[in-house]
Amino acid sequence: MKDNIIIKIRELTKKYGDFTAVNNLNLEIYEGEVFGLLGPNGAGKTTTLLMLLGLTEPTKGVAEVNGYDATKETLQVKRIVGYLPDHVGFYEDMTGRENLRFIGQLNGLDHYTIEERIERLLERVKLLDVGDKKVGAYSRGMKQRLGIADILMKEPKIIILDEPTLGLDPEGVKEMLDLIMELSKKDNRTILISSHLLHQIQKICDRVGIFVKGNLLAKGPIETLGEKVFSDEPLTLEIEILPLDDRVKKLLNSINGITDIKIIEGKIIIQSHEEVRKDLVKVLSQNDYEIRYLKQRGRELDDIYSRYFAGKE
Amino acid sequence: MIFTAGILPERSEKMNKSGLWILYKKELADHLHSKRFLIVLFIIAITGLSSIFAAGKGIVEAIGKQESDTFIFLRLFTTSSGSVPSFISFMSFLGPFVGLALGFDSINGERNRGSLSRLMAQPIARDSIINGKFLAGVTIIALMVFVLGIAIGALGIIMTGVPPTFDELFRIFTYLLLTIFYMSFWLALSQLFSILFKQTATSALAVVAVWLFLSIFLGLLINVLADFLYPLSNSSTLDIVLKNSKMKLYLNRISPATLYNEATLTLLNPGVRSLGFISQEQLIGAIPSALPFSQSLMIIWPHFISLIAINMICFTISYIYFMRQEIRA
Structure with missing residues (x-):
């Protein structure tokens, strides 16, 4: 089931004048997975989503959703895709129920199906008691949950969420994430999430793509991302050993691949081109050094975060 | 996939239609529930009724005293009485306002x-x-115009005691239709601006700007231009005088308001025989009687078509x- 490609993006490019919002994007999304499109603001995430829905035309390239061309066959695409924009706008002088009913009618559903779905969905997003209140009186979290009910009215195969947790309090974020998880695991829908809040979203994603300045830097399961993002850079190891004497520098220099050794505040910082941990441990233990601490630097999600995301929110 | 391939086009067509119908219904309901609609209706009704009331009073006093007792019903709409302008000049003035109020934020809102x-x-x-929004707006305009027209007609009959002839009824009906097209133009223009501009305030201002330009500044500009190209003085030849006037007339017709006013005048005033220039020789032998409805309609047919055309241009x-x-x- 998971190897069935449902969204296929080929060389997708969008330019606004001289500015390239999305640059030559290639991406496949498999049926049933939760894919997180992560990147700082202005990276081109929303533009990519808009192109998937045919709400803006790509300068170059193709996006296929369930086999339909997203630019030319927008109606077919919109029939199976539920899209929740980052600032979802309801008709504020209509009640939650009326808003959902309107969307149901636009999707060509019959009266009975609409009423049945409204009831079921309002219960699911815990808004049953306020369903007859005007949406203008809803809190942001409630609107966002109504948004989920809204996209579920058409029973979509694919759900696209743009910054679903933005502006929610911690409780709201948790509720939202639980709801998204449920949509994936229980209903088995394909979910594409865009967000700049990496830490919130990473927990629920099967795979993520890191998107910076219009380019997809890396994609894959979250554990392997660090390797990919930093593959061109030297590996950095931090170790602490006992005893820390002068002999150790010579010993370490003899290991193949190590390019630089520094001793800072009792820690040895080693840079290398390739994986040296195995040799390192072997050499040190043969010479009776006790390794108290060993950590690879700069290959973790936190490092990706601090490099691309921090300070840009 | 094999099965849906044949079914999909048909189904999508059906859904297109239902999409339009549902949007139309929603927009209509929105308009009817909005305070804006109530304000517009209130203003139109107040001005319309007051002008008819004033005109009716004047007519009642004049009946029997003057020789022109014909087309009394039409004069309800065209007569201005003292300080209160006539119904048709109110409509011509308020048309842009109605279109603006109903459409300035339709898309950017x-x-x-x-x-x-x-x-x-x-x-x-x-x-x-956009189709649904425009159609809903036109429906609202049509409802308002016809309801008001009928209410005023009824009031007129009560006040003057003179029932309309069939000829007058046709003229009034055509006039109301014309008013709908005229207001629809302003609606279409407002909707166009609401697509072009991101801010609702900007689009509203743009419509007001066009309104002011067409109703005030265009006329001034044309006068300046015509007098510059064909200067008038005591010694001007007939040719120059005619060219000057023709230029003013034709350029003024760029404005939909001019088109509407000319057409209204011709429709509700059966004595109007031409909207262009007539020489003395052409008038010799003409019988000074009113034109039948069909002939009046013929004179303003180009105006009618132009009003529909500018609607369509805006929409395109x-x-x-x-x-x-x-x-x-």
């Missing part, structure tokens, strides 16, 4: 509230959004822009 992208994510054709431009526009939340 939804865009700013974020509901446009939600709407666009549904399987409906893009054009049914809206279409071209909206179909390719990027919809961002």
Whole structure:
């Protein structure tokens, strides 16, 4: 089931004048997975989503959703895709129920199906008691949950969420994430999430793509991302050993691949081109050094975060 | 896939239509529930009724005293009495206001509230959004104009005691139709601006600017231009005088308000025989009687068609822009 490609993006490019919002994007999304499109603001995430829905035309390239061309066959695409924009706008002088009913009618559903779905969905997003209140009186979290009910009215195969947790309090974020998880695991829908809040979203994603300045830097399961993002850079190891004497520098220099050794505040910082941990441990233990601490630097999600995301929110 | 391939086009067509119908119904309901509609209705009704009341009183006093007792019913609409302008000049003045009020935020309002992208994510054709909004607006205008027209007619009959002839009824009906087209033009223009401009305030101001330009500044500019090209003095030849006047007349017809006013005048005033220039020789032998409805209609047929055409031009431009526009939340 998971190897069935449902969204296929080929060389997708969008330019606004001289500015390239999305640059030559290639991406496949498999049926049933939760894919997180992560990147700082202005990276081109929303533009990519808009192109998937045919709400803006790509300068170059193709996006296929369930086999339909997203630019030319927008109606077919919109029939199976539920899209929740980052600032979802309801008709504020209509009640939650009326808003959902309107969307149901636009999707060509019959009266009975609409009423049945409204009831079921309002219960699911815990808004049953306020369903007859005007949406203008809803809190942001409630609107966002109504948004989920809204996209579920058409029973979509694919759900696209743009910054679903933005502006929610911690409780709201948790509720939202639980709801998204449920949509994936229980209903088995394909979910594409865009967000700049990496830490919130990473927990629920099967795979993520890191998107910076219009380019997809890396994609894959979250554990392997660090390797990919930093593959061109030297590996950095931090170790602490006992005893820390002068002999150790010579010993370490003899290991193949190590390019630089520094001793800072009792820690040895080693840079290398390739994986040296195995040799390192072997050499040190043969010479009776006790390794108290060993950590690879700069290959973790936190490092990706601090490099691309921090300070840009 | 094999089965749906044959079914899909048919189904999508059906859904297009239903999309339009549902949007139309919603827009209509929105208008009817809005305070804005109530304000517009209130202003139109107050001005319309007051002008008819004033005109009716004047007519009642004049009946029997003057020789022109014909077309009394039509004079209800065209007579101004003292300080109160006539019904037709009120309508000509308020037309842009009605169009503006109903349409200035139709697209950018939804865009700013974020509901446009939600709407666009549904399987409906893009054009049914603007079509639905425009049709709902026109329906509202038609309802208002006809209800007001009938109410005024009834009031007129009660006041003067003179029932309308069939000829007068046709004229009034055509006049109301013309008013709907005229107001629809301003609606179409407002909707176009609401697509072109992102802010509702900007689009409203743009409509007001066009309104002021067409109703005040265009006339002034044309006068200046015509007097510059064909200067008038005591010694001007007939040719120059004629050219000067013709230029003013034709250029003024750029403005839909001029078209509407000329057409209204001709329709409700059966004595009007021509909207151009007539020489003394042409008038010799003409019987000084009123034109039948069909002949009046013939004179203003170009005006009618022009009003419909500018509606369509506005709509076409809206279409071209909206179909390719990027919809961002």
